[in-house]
């Protein structure tokens with residue numbers, strides 16, 4: 436380690452640098468530990484799995500059965516329910532990190548990373564809340580910052596004049612603070628649906644904005660997970676047929692959702708997830724509240740004004756608060772200076788299962804739009820790939836610090 440001053444340091448990392456200590460980063464780390472490959476994990480928050488610990492609501496449960504959400508080589512405890520809740524999932528991730536002795540560097544935000552062609556190494560720069568800057572130099576870079584790294588906050592006319600509380604769904608914890616209030620929930624994905632349901636359960640009055648269309652699917656069919664059933668059917672049937680069957684099942688169990696103001700997309704639910712990354716809503720009770728009008732469905736928003744919202748159909752509503760359940764985006768384009776492997780939307784250009792490995796020791800984990808199970812698949816491939824090269828190098832008894840390369844700090 437070369438130290439330049441109290442606030443600027445340069446660190447050589449023997450092994451990969453992993454950016455992000457969410458489930459994806461932890462899964463890669465576990466695979467590397469098993470093979471004895473050293474690494475450093477850089478995490479902007481002060482804890483692992485910050486999305487789950489800091490940016491989700493209290494009543495959150497996993498949507499998919501537990502076997503689709505566990506990370507490699509360390510299953511959920513047997514006593515966990517079919518759909519673990521947020522607390523249980525966080526406890527599982529904490530025990531995962533303990534089990535594999537994974538200790539991320541917390542409070543370090545990666546602000547830039549680029550491949551130095553001259554010395555054929557990655558230069559990764561971080562900054563901490565106290566202003567300390569560190570440059571890490573390494574042979575492998577694993578991007579594990581997630582599909583949900585930043586909140587999407589749309590700019591809607593007049594929002595600055597609204598005057599009431601405006602939050603993003605990632606800062607919503609419970610309807611307790613909204614008791615008796617009229618709340619516009621913008622967006623009808625899984626977040627919008629569940630925030631609206633939670634508001635109902637706390638005697639608030641939600642109006643949910645549905646500006647286009649949405650697939651609502653029952654979480655279970657005859658006591659069996661719909662997702663599991665779909666995965667099972669996909670072994671024998673083409674995707675379009677599975678989509679058709681899902682829609683028939685949804686219609687049989689939920690009825691015609693168009694009657695309550697929800698339009699279905701023309702493309703089937705799995706095809707839409709595959710092509711546009713739009714996750715179908717797995718219903719856990721919001722639809723019932725929509726049918727009973729406890730959740731009011733409203734069209735796209737035209738503008739806000741003081742204590743009011745106006746919709747595209749010209750109707751106006753007096754409201755007390757706004758929850759933007761408008762989704763998330765990747766932050767990779769803000770810090771990774773690379774355009775060959777990653778596209779400008781912050782996702783790898785190659786679709787699943789090929790988006791895990793780039794050029795010159797660059798990897799991506801958790802950008803498959805296939806939730807935690809997609810992340811696990813990526814993680815195992817990455818750990819194996821790096822482990823292989825690592826072992827080859829060891830066998831050739833090469834020194835890990837490449838003395839033939841000169842690397843000068845760019846601070």
Ligand SMILES: Cc1cc2nc3c(=O)[nH]c(=O)nc-3n(C[C@H](O)[C@H](O)[C@H](O)COP(=O)(O)OP(=O)(O)OC[C@H]3O[C@@H](n4cnc5c(N)ncnc54)[C@H](O)[C@@H]3O)c2cc1C
Pocket residue numbers: 454455456457458459460477478479480483484485486487491495496497498499503504543544545546579580581582583584626766770800801802805806807808810
């Ligand atoms: C509300 C919600 C519920 C979900 N439920 C499910 C579910 O039931 N099943 C399922 O399969 N999937 C679910 N998902 C999908 C979700 O993407 C995964 O659960 C999982 O969290 C993805 O893990 P990840 O490690 O890829 O990303 P994240 O969990 O987002 O972790 C990324 C980490 O990287 C850190 N980071 C980001 N940028 C930087 C930077 N520049 N420098 C340093 N650190 C950085 C973040 O702080 C974070 O800790 C859900 C998503 C949301 C939003």
Ligand SMILES: NC(=O)C1=CN([C@@H]2O[C@H](COP(=O)(O)OP(=O)(O)OC[C@H]3O[C@@H](n4cnc5c(N)ncnc54)[C@H](OP(=O)(O)O)[C@@H]3O)[C@@H](O)[C@H]2O)C=CC1
Pocket residue numbers: 495496497498499589604621622623624625626627629644646647648713714735736760761762763
């Ligand atoms: N329990 C669980 O497992 C949960 C899982 N999740 C997951 O987290 C991820 C993110 O979900 P979510 O937060 O719901 O985000 P999504 O991206 O799935 O949904 C965003 C919603 O906001 C709408 N929207 C965006 N901008 C505007 C705007 N300007 N005006 C009106 N509507 C707008 C979109 O409409 P349009 O379609 O028209 O663009 C869409 O309905 C998903 O993968 C989801 O499955 C989330 C919650 C719970």
Ligand SMILES: O=C(O)C(=O)Cc1c[nH]c2ccccc12
Pocket residue numbers: 498499662708714715717804805806807
């Ligand atoms: O990625 C998500 O947000 C999930 O909730 C998990 C998920 C992955 N693939 C799906 C297909 C249908 C429904 C949920 C998921």
